[in-house]
Amino acid sequence: MNAIHTSRAQPERQPESADEPASAFEAERDGMLLCALLDGELSEAELSDWFSREHDLSDAAVHGQTHQVIGDVLRGQASLAGGTSARVFLAGVHARLHFEVRAEVGPQEVILQARSIEVLPVRALAANDAVFRWKLVAGVASLAAVMAVSWTVLGTTPAGAGPGASAPQLALSPLSPQDTTSTSATTPFVVNTRQGVLIRDAELEALVAKHRHYGGVSALQMPAGFLRNATFDADVR
């Protein structure tokens, strides 16, 4: 019957000579304990022993991951590619845990910190500050443009004749004597021309007769369509 060897405190390898550095032996022993620890084969006493000493866990992570890669290869696992570097991964977890711990600072600590630190009223630069400035400038420019247009429109309107109120007032007001004269002067009358019978305005007729040399000729040396009916036609009259 085979004897069962279950003694844990019998490592096969001991320091071979006094020349071998004790630190190398310790390093190998630590590595062996880590190897067993990652295999889940460490007793509580050995675990306490391991924790009692300083260890670089980023190195431990690299060693552990290398050992796991070896196991994956030997088992023929197809997903050999696709792991993150253990050192980077552990650093990422550390960073997030550090953030978590800072976020979990108790209220008393917050009060103490608030008392000890004088907070200056400085507004942090917002991400859209530049855009906001442009929007502010554009708003001011728009307002100025609207004011300028309004000023121009109001300035050209006759005084006392506001838009909307003046027109009805004029329609209802009785005609003045001057207005009556002008109305009779501009009384239309019928003129028989070569182009047919036209209804003419007396004042326009006098004006065209005075400046007959301009009649029918535009600045473009061709008859202007919209003035065709206003051409002076003395012969027929």
Add this chain to the structure above:
Amino acid sequence: MRYISAPMTTPEDHTAPPPPDSDVMLVQRTLGGEKKAFDLLVIRYQRRVERLIGRMVRDVDLVPDIAQETFIRAYRALGQFRGEAQFYTWLYRIAVNTAKKQLLELKRDPLIFQSQMRSNDDDETSSSERELNPGVVDEATPEALLASKEIAQAVHAAMDDLPQELRMAITLREIEGLSYAEIAQTLECPIGTVRSRIFRAREAISNRIRPMLDHQTGKRW
């Protein structure tokens, strides 16, 4: 010589759950304020969690983030772990829930989802081909495949060069999934010897493949 010809268990089954007290001890130490204990849990289960998440989300860029989120959530909920189930079973549930939540958030955020779709469309695999082969994982780039192949060759070459007793010990551990006590019984030697042999075998192989892994620093391997 290859050592994967006749495993007694499947690869997934092999990673035989370690004695539960080991993880429980680390959990208790973490709860007692010893952060290094939680780091050891992270080191121990990082690859398994990443592999699990990688099968769910398929987007390799998301895997490390979700895996880290898994460990952060586990850290927050560590007080609720009572040791009734194995630690990895408990961690497995957290990882699955975290991955599901992440997938839901991605679908809710069409901007991210579309950008990821676009980046996926940039490669040579057409979307129709991807639909026909939903099991195809885009992570297996030619570079990664080549690196994996070279690492595997180096591991097998290093195994061939190992002394018989070291090769036996690591084979029984990694391929057959035996515990140290079972290996000690099989090889008729003390557990301390088994521990030493397994460590020395791993270190010998590590020395061969570490330059390759260092070369991959910053990349996913």
